[in-house]
Structure formats: structure tokens, C-alpha cells
Amino acid sequence: MPQLTVALDMMGGDHGPSVTVPAAAQALSLLPDLNLVLFGLEAELSPWLRRFQLDSHRRVCVQYCSQQVENEHKAAYALRHLTDSSMRNALDALASRRAQACVSAGNTGALMAMAMKTLSTLPGVDRPALITRMPQAGGGYALLLDVGANLNCGAGQLVQFALMGEQAARHILGISQPRIGLLNVGVEANKGNESVREAAQCLQQLQQTEGLHYSGYVEGDELFSGRVDVIVCDGFVGNVALKTSEGVARLLLGQRQQRGFLSKILTVWLKKRLSHLNPDQYNGASLIGLRASVVKSHGSAGSPAFLNAILQAVSEIEHDLPASIAHRFDTAPRDSHAR
Amino acid sequence: MPQLTVALDMMGGDHGPSVTVPAAAQALSLLPDLNLVLFGLEAELSPWLRRFQLDSHRRVCVQYCSQQVENEHKAAYALRHLTDSSMRNALDALASRRAQACVSAGNTGALMAMAMKTLSTLPGVDRPALITRMPQAGGGYALLLDVGANLNCGAGQLVQFALMGEQAARHILGISQPRIGLLNVGVEANKGNESVREAAQCLQQLQQTEGLHYSGYVEGDELFSGRVDVIVCDGFVGNVALKTSEGVARLLLGQRQQRGFLSKILTVWLKKRLSHLNPDQYNGASLIGLRASVVKSHGSAGSPAFLNAILQAVSEIEHDLPASIAHRFDTAPRDSHAR
Numbered sequence: 001m002p003q004l005t006v007a008l009d010m011m012g013g014d015h016g017p018s019v020t021v022p023a024a025a026q027a028l029s030l031l032p033d034l035n036l037v038l039f040g041l042e043a044e045l046s047p048w049l050r051r052f053q054l055d056s057h058r059r060v061c062v063q064y065c066s067q068q069v070e071n072e073h074k075a076a077y078a079l080r081h082l083t084d085s086s087m088r089n090a091l092d093a094l095a096s097r098r099a100q101a102c103v104s105a106g107n108t109g110a111l112m113a114m115a116m117k118t119l120s121t122l123p124g125v126d127r128p129a130l131i132t133r134m135p136q137a138g139g140g141y142a143l144l145l146d147v148g149a150n151l152n153c154g155a156g157q158l159v160q161f162a163l164m165g166e167q168a169a170r171h172i173l174g175i176s177q178p179r180i181g182l183l184n185v186g187v188e189a190n191k192g193n194e195s196v197r198e199a200a201q202c203l204q205q206l207q208q209t210e211g212l213h214y215s216g217y218v219e220g221d222e223l224f225s226g227r228v229d230v231i232v233c234d235g236f237v238g239n240v241a242l243k244t245s246e247g248v249a250r251l252l253l254g255q256r257q258q259r260g261f262l263s264k265i266l267t268v269w270l271k272k273r274l275s276h277l278n279p280d281q282y283n284g285a286s287l288i289g290l291r292a293s294v295v296k297s298h299g300s301a302g303s304p305a306f307l308n309a310i311l312q313a314v315s316e317i318e319h320d321l322p323a324s325i326a327h328r329f330d331t332a333p334r335d336s337h338a339r
Numbered sequence: 340m341p342q343l344t345v346a347l348d349m350m351g352g353d354h355g356p357s358v359t360v361p362a363a364a365q366a367l368s369l370l371p372d373l374n375l376v377l378f379g380l381e382a383e384l385s386p387w388l389r390r391f392q393l394d395s396h397r398r399v400c401v402q403y404c405s406q407q408v409e410n411e412h413k414a415a416y417a418l419r420h421l422t423d424s425s426m427r428n429a430l431d432a433l434a435s436r437r438a439q440a441c442v443s444a445g446n447t448g449a450l451m452a453m454a455m456k457t458l459s460t461l462p463g464v465d466r467p468a469l470i471t472r473m474p475q476a477g478g479g480y481a482l483l484l485d486v487g488a489n490l491n492c493g494a495g496q497l498v499q500f501a502l503m504g505e506q507a508a509r510h511i512l513g514i515s516q517p518r519i520g521l522l523n524v525g526v527e528a529n530k531g532n533e534s535v536r537e538a539a540q541c542l543q544q545l546q547q548t549e550g551l552h553y554s555g556y557v558e559g560d561e562l563f564s565g566r567v568d569v570i571v572c573d574g575f576v577g578n579v580a581l582k583t584s585e586g587v588a589r590l591l592l593g594q595r596q597q598r599g600f601l602s603k604i605l606t607v608w609l610k611k612r613l614s615h616l617n618p619d620q621y622n623g624a625s626l627i628g629l630r631a632s633v634v635k636s637h638g639s640a641g642s643p644a645f646l647n648a649i650l651q652a653v654s655e656i657e658h659d660l661p662a663s664i665a666h667r668f669d670t671a672p673r674d675s676h677a678r
Contacts, residue, residue, distance in 0.1 A: 074529045109529075137590050148524050151532045185487050185578040190413045190448075193490045193575060220582025224590040233579075236532060239524040240576050241583045243559025248587040251476050251563040 004033050006313050007090040007099035010040035011068040012106025013299045013306070020105070021048035023306035028059055031314065037061045037099050039086040041068060065089050069110045071299070078110035079117060087111060091118040094292040101313035103284075105297035105306060112149045112287065119290045122322065124329035128289035129161045130235065130296060131168055132242060136226040143169050144223065144231045147285055148239035155198035158182065158232055162203055164288050165230035166212060167328045171319040173229060177211075181218035181228035183237060191217065195234070210331075284309035291322055343372045345652045346429040346438035349379035350407040351445025352638045352645070359444070360387035362645035366653075367398055373653065376400045376438050378425040380407060404428050408449045410638070417449035418456060426450060430457040433631040440652035442623075444636035444645060451488045451626065458629045461661065463668035467628035468500045469574065469635060470507055471581060475565040482508050483562065483570045486624055487578035494537035497521065497571055499668075501542055503627050504569035505551060506667045510658040512568060516550075520557035520567035522576060530556065534573070549671050623648035630661055 006027075010020045017040060024036055038045070038054070042064040049055040049062065067085040069078050082088060087106050093099045095118045104111055112128065121128055131145035145161050145168075146153065153161075162180050169178035182200055184192040189200075196217075203214040215228045220241060223231060233241070284305075287294040293316035297309035345366075349359045356379060363375055377384070377393070381403040388394040388401065406424040408417050421427060426445050432438045434457045443450055451467065460467060470484035484500050484507075485492065492500075501519050508517035521539055523531040528539075535556075542553040554567045559580060562570060572580070623644075626633040632655035636648035 071525070072527050072529070108525075135590070151524065183579060185490065185575055186410070186447075188411050190411070220579040220584075221586035221589065223583055224586045236524055237576055237579050240522060240559040240572075241579050244562055244580045244583045245559075245587050247560035247563045248584050250560065251474070252591070 003100075004031075004314065004317060005035040005037060005099040006310060006317075007037045007093040007102040008039065008310070009086045009090040009102070009104035009106055010038050010045050011086040012104045013297060013301055014105075015300075015302070016040075017045045017048040019301065019303050019306050021045070021052050021054065022303040023310060024060075025052040025054055026303070026307050027310040027314075028054075028057065030311075034314065035059045035061075037063065037090075037093050039063050039065055039089040039093075041065065041086070063089060069106050071107050073107060073110055075107075075109035075113035078107065079113045082110070088114050088118070091115055091294070094294070095119055100317045101293035101295065103295045103297055103306075103309050103313050105299055105301055105309070108148050108296060111294065111296060115287055115290055115294050119292055119294070121289050122291060122326045122329060125160055125164070125289040125325070126157060128287045128294075129164060130238075130285045131165060131288050132285035133172075134223055134231070134242075134245070137224055138226040140226070141173055142223070142226070142229050142231055143173065144233070144238055144242065145288070146233065146235040146238050147242045148235045149287060150235040152236070153195060153234035155195045155202060158195060158199035158234070159202045159206070160289070161232045162199075162206075162212070162214075162230065163328050164325050165232060167325045168286075168288060168321060169229045171321050171324055172315070175229050177213050178229035179213050179215040179227070180230045180232065181215045181222070183223075183231050183233035183241070184217040184219065187217045187219060199232070284312040286312065286316060286321075288321060288325060293317060293321060343370075343653065343656060344374040344376060344438040345649060345656075346376045346432040346441040347378065347649070348425045348429040348441070348443035348445055349377050349384050350425040351443040352636060352640055353444075354641070355379075356384045356387040358640065358642050358645050360384070360391050360393065361642040362649060363399075364391040364393055365642070365646050366649040367393075367396065369650075370653065374398045374400075376402065376429075376432050378402050378404055378428040378432075380404065380425070402428060408445050410446050412446060412449055414446075414448035414452035417446065418452045421449070427453050427457070430454055430633070433633070434458055439656045440632035440634065442634045442636055442645075442648050442652050444638055444640055444648070447487050447635060450633065450635060454626055454629055454633050458631055458633070460628050461630060461665045461668060463671075464499055464503070464628040464664070465496060467626045467633075468503060469577075469624045470504060470627050471624035472511075473562055473570070473581075473584070476563055477565040479565070480512055481562070481565070481568050481570055482512065483572070483577055483581065484627075485572065485574040485577050486581045487574045488626060489574040491575070492534060492573035494534045494541060497534060497538035497573070498541045498545070499628070500571045501538075501545075501551070501553075501569065502667055502671055503664050504571060506664045507625075507627055507660060508568045510660050510663055511654070514568050516552050517568035518552045518554040518566070519569045519571065520554045520561070522562075522570050522572035522580070523556040523558065526556045526558060538571070545671065623651040625651065625655060625660075627660060627664060632656060632660060 067082045069087045090102045129146040130149040133141040206212040207214040285296045295313045406421045408426045429441045468485040469488040472480040545551040546553040634652045
């Protein structure tokens with residue numbers, strides 16, 4: 001197999017092939033070294049492939065399958081019964097090393113369950129985390145994890161997220177000593193629930209023993225402040241925080257059509273400032289902690305956003321994030337991030 | 340005592356009397372029927388009272404005390420040891436019916452613990468909830484609860500929040516049949532943690548038996564969409580969602596000073612659109628489910644925001660929200676909102 005190969009679940013998300021096929025075509029034209037393996041239902045996928053001339057593209061391999069995962073499917077059901085789905089086949093392509101990364105806009109719970117089954121987690125990692133970038137006031141990004149893969153997290157899991165996030169910030173953001181914050185309802189030591197307070201104690205220890213740069217608690221209004229590079233929380237809280245910021249962006253980008261010349265200028269200006277909070281523009285959370293890179297695209301993503309998710313997968317292959325996380329867990333003492 | 344009396348904790352928040360005294364003076368000049376009972380440390384409070392001529396105002400009663408609650412204080416410590424604090428005395432004034440509502444910008448955990456101790460909850464309510472308004476895309480507001488008083492909530496508590504929020508929306512928003520949503524990480528029935536899924540089942544039952552208008556799950560990006568009038572969640576998630584929306588507003592209102600004429604116009608326009616997400620402009624969450632109204636002002640509130648919190652307390656006295664919630668819990672079957 002060639003070096004740079006990404007497996008794509010063409011059926012996931014709200015729009016399916018009408019969004020994923022144009023994005024795939026554009027990725028191929030942007031990156032001359034990229035190879036794609038596409039998975040989907042023939043009846044829906046093949047007309048779009050013909051339309052974008054991907055049915056006979058020399059860097060594209062198409063594999064039709066008989067099932068697809070819907071948003072309504074429970075993870076356990078998908079795991080047991082949807083073994084010939086486009087999602088499962090795309091992950092199997094990673095497990096068999098036919099591809100080095102995979103992108104899906106489908107059901108997060110099913111993606112998580114199937115990825116754990118087919119790829120398994122890295123040694124020391126109990127469960128993968130979903131990580132995404134947040135724009136910061138001074139420019140640049142911070143990483144937020146978990147944003148929806150693990151709804152109830154104990155302290156040990158939060159500590160594992162911190163170690164994974166630290167490596168991700170090194171490789172994705174290029175920050176040599178990332179500052180780690182724990183998302184909480186206040187910054188004082190007595191604030192928060194038990195998991196968060198216990199995780200804070202572990203991270204303080206790791207700061208002394210492992211050189212981790214722990215910056216204490218951060219509140220919701222500091223998610224964009226630039227005070228830390230990695231923000232750690234459980235998946236319920238992270239998912240709500242991420243989607244809330246998208247909701248504010250949509251509220252401002254405006255419900256009603258703007259009338260008048262000045263209003264139109266203002267809206268364009270605002271859209272530019274909000275672009276990184278607008279899910280139609282930015283995209284792509286990654287499941288990290290697995291033996292290969294799995295990128296979760298937003299379910300409502302349009303073609304430009306799905307294209308961004310593919311580019312993110314390529315970037316993770318180039319940085320070999322799984323190997324880097326494996327190395328971090330290999331050197332940090334096991335009991336410090338035990339469950 | 341006269342009819343309309345509000346007790347004010349003058350020491351709470353980041354700025355103390357320098358913020359609370361000007362706000363009190365303005366409230367008195369706006370509302371000719373309003374009486375205030377002010378609680379604080381003499382050394383800090385009295386110079387400000389003299390400066391704003393409140394030391395001899397005929398509608399003001401000042402009561403000096405010897406302690407104040409700091410943000411670092413644990414709730415249990417405050418409850419046991421800070422019995423002559425400005426916060427505790429303001430709540431005691433409610434318990435003794437010297438005032439009908441109270442406002443504090445102090446430590447939320449201590450306020451919650453002291454309020455439960457001095458006022459106790461209404462029959463059927465296990466714990467009070469902190470509720471606040473969120474601006475909606477189509478204009479108007481929705482109510483979000485809990486935003487930080489209860490960090491871990493079981494299904495029964497979430498159901499109680501729904502019933503309290505329903506009454507609050509009737510009285511505060513003037514909506515006769517409020518639509519209730521449960522905040523979750525997805526809208527499909529299988530999404531979310533156990534508490535949320537169990538609460539959803541109870542609310543579906545109450546829809547049939549009690550005429551509650553349950554609208555299902557809402558995600559973070561729908562907090563401002565206008566789809567529901569009341570959004571129910573646990574206090575950790577609600578606090579992060581609220582502060583995240585404030586963080587986005589601050590990110591946009593801009594870190595750097597805007598240069599140039601057009602940039603200045605744009606910033607003014609944006610500030611106007613964001614005013615209800617900016618904690619310096621709007622203010623005031625209420626602890627509901629108690630036998631009297633307790634308004635929690637934002638800790639970083641300036642004078643205009645603290646004034647808003649006082650006006651909110653007055654409005655809650657006029658609507659007699661506690662009596663209305665008591666009535667709702669009296670008529671709804673007890674087992675439907677059991678713990």
C-alpha cells in the first residue's frame with residue numbers, strides 16, 4: 001500500500017455522499033500524494049462518484065458495503081449487527097493497515113465502540129478521548145478534550161486525558177511545554193465535583209514528578225482566553241461547552257437576513273471573526289488514545305468542513321500522534337494515571 | 340415593616356461596597372417604594388454609605404456585622420463559623436420576614452448552604468436550583484437551570500428543576516405553557532447519561548398526567564435557538580455552558596483596542612448585539628425552590644449589573660415566585676418527582 005492513505009466513511013453525517021464525495025475530490029486535487037479508500041452503499045454512493053469522476057480515479061479505491069450506521073443506532077447494536085457498515089469497514093481498513101487514518105461524520109457512540117473493538121487503545125489508556133481545537137483570544141488554538149466520547153469520567157480518566165492532550169498539543173499545536181487546565185465551576189481548590197478535585201491532586205503530583213505543566217482549574221469563560229493550551233473535562237461537559245460556543249456564534253451570525261449596506265458589511269466582518277467557532281467552517285474532532293488516527297467530522301458538516309476533517313487526518317498521519325502518545329504513557333508512572 | 344424590602348449583602352463579589360453602594364443608591368432613586376436593609380463590615384462599608392448619602396436615608400436600614408464570606412471559604416465552614424457574616428445576616432432577615440428577598444454577589448456554595456439552613460426548601464423540593472435567563476435568537480429569553488448550585492444531580496432532581504423552571508417561566512417570562520427541554524449531548528433517545536435518560540422518561544409521563552409541555556432533548560447549540568423556554572441540566576454542565584457563552588462574547592468584544600473609525604462603529608454594534616451575553620451588562624441568577632427569593636449576582640458584577648440583580652429581586656417579590664412553585668409541587672403527584 002502507498003504511504004499516505006485515508007479511509008473515508010462516505011455515508012455518515014446528515015448529508016452523506018452529497019457532502020463527502022465533493023470533499024474527497026477536492027482533497028485529492030489539493031494533495032497529490034493522498035490516496036483514499038471509500039466505503040459506502042452502492043446505490044447512494046456510485047452516482048456521486050461518477051459525477052465527480054472518482055469512479056475511475058487512480059488514487060481512489062471504492063469498496064461498497066451493505067449497511068450504514070444511523071444516528072439512532074445504539075453503540076452496542078452497531079457493534080454487534082452492523083459489521084458490514086461503511087463505518088466498520090473504514091475502521092477495519094485501519095486495523096489491517098490498509099489505511100493510516102480514517103474519517104467519519106457518523107454516530108459518535110458507534111464510532112467510539114467500533115474503534116475500540118477494531119483498533120484497541122494504546123497501553124495505559126482505558127478509553128479514547130474526543131479532542132478538538134478551540135480558537136484563543138490572542139490568536140492560535142487550545143485543545144479541548146473530551147468533547148463527547150466519555151460521558152462519565154473518573155479522576156484517573158481525566159488524568160489520562162491530560163497526558164494525551166499534552167502530547168497532542170506538542171504535535172498538533174507545536175507547543176513544547178503545553179499548559180494543562182482542568183475545566184471546573186470555579187478556580188478555588190474547594191470547587192467542583194469529586195472526580196475533578198481528585199484529578200487536580202494527581203496532576204499536581206505529575207507536575208513535580210513528570211514535568212507536566214499543570215495550570216489549575218479553568219472556568220467556562222476561560223475556554224477562549226489563551227491562559228492554557230489543553231483543557232480537560234468529561235465528555236458531557238465538553239460536548240455542551242463546544243456546542244454552546246457554536247450556538248453563540250450562530251446567534252450572532254444572525255437569524256434574520258441583514259438588510260442595508262452597513263449591516264451587510266458588519267455581517268461579513270463578524271463572520272470573519274467567528275469563522276473558527278462556526279461548525280460550517282472549522283471541523284474535525286479526533287479520537288485519540290487508539291493505535292491509529294480516527295477523525296470524527298461534525299454530523300452537519302458541509303463539503304468544506306468535511307474536507308478540513310480529511311486534511312486533519314493527513315496531518316495526524318504525518319505527526320504520528322499515536323506513537324507519540326504511546327511514548328508518553330510508556331514513560332509516565334503507571335499508578336499516576338490509574339483508573 | 341413596609342411591603343417592599345430587599346436585604347443586600349454589601350460585601351460579596353470581587354469589588355464589595357464600591358460596587359454595591361452605588362447600585363443600592365440607584366435602585367432607591369429608581370423605585371420610590373423600595374426599602375433596603377444593608378449588611379456589611381463597618382470599616383469598609385461606612386465611607387461608601389456617607390459618600391452616597393445612604394448613611395441617613397429614610398428608606399435604608401444599615402446593620403453592621405463582624406464577618407464576611409470569602410470565595411475560598413468552604414460551604415460547611417461558612418455555615419458553621421461565619422454566623423455573623425453579611426451574607427448570613429441578609430438571609431436571616433428573610434427568615435425573620437424583615438425582608439422579602441435578598442441579593443448577594445458572594446460565594447455560591449456558601450449562599451446555597453446558608454439559604455437552605457435559614458430558609459429551608461419548599462415541600463417536595465430536595466434542593467434549590469440556580470436559574471438564569473439566556474437570550475434567544477428570535478428575541479426574548481429562555482431560562483436555564485441549574486447553573487451551579489448542584490454539581491451532581493440524579494433524575495429526580497432534574498425533574499424537580501423542570502417543574503420549578505416551568506413556574507418560573509410562567510411568572511418571569513409570562514409564558515402560559517412553557518416548553519421544557521433537557522440539555523444533552525444528542526437529541527436521540529439513546530443519548531446521554533443515566534440521570535438524563537431517566538429524567539426524560541419521568542418528564543414524558545408528566546406530559547401526559549400533568550400537562551407539562553416536554554420538548555425532548557436539546558443540545559448546547561440550541562441554548563439560544565428559541566426552541567424551548569426552559570432548559571434543564573445539572574449545575575456543573577449549566578455553569579460551564581453559561582460561562583462558555585460569556586467567554587465567546589468576551590472573545591468577540593475584543594481583547595485588543597479597536598483602531599480606526601469603522602472598527603469602532605463595528606465594536607459598538609457588536610456590543611449592542613452581545614449585551615445579553617455580557618456579564619457586565621446582564622446579571623442575576625436566582626436560587627429558587629426556597630421559601631423566599633434569593634438572587635445571586637455575578638461575582639465580577641459592576642454597579643449596573645448589581646443594580647439589575649436588585650431589580651430582579653423586586654420583580655420576584657412582586658410575582659411571589661415561591662408561592663407559585665409551592666402550588667405546582669402541591670398539585671403534581673409526589674412520586675413523579677421523587678429523588
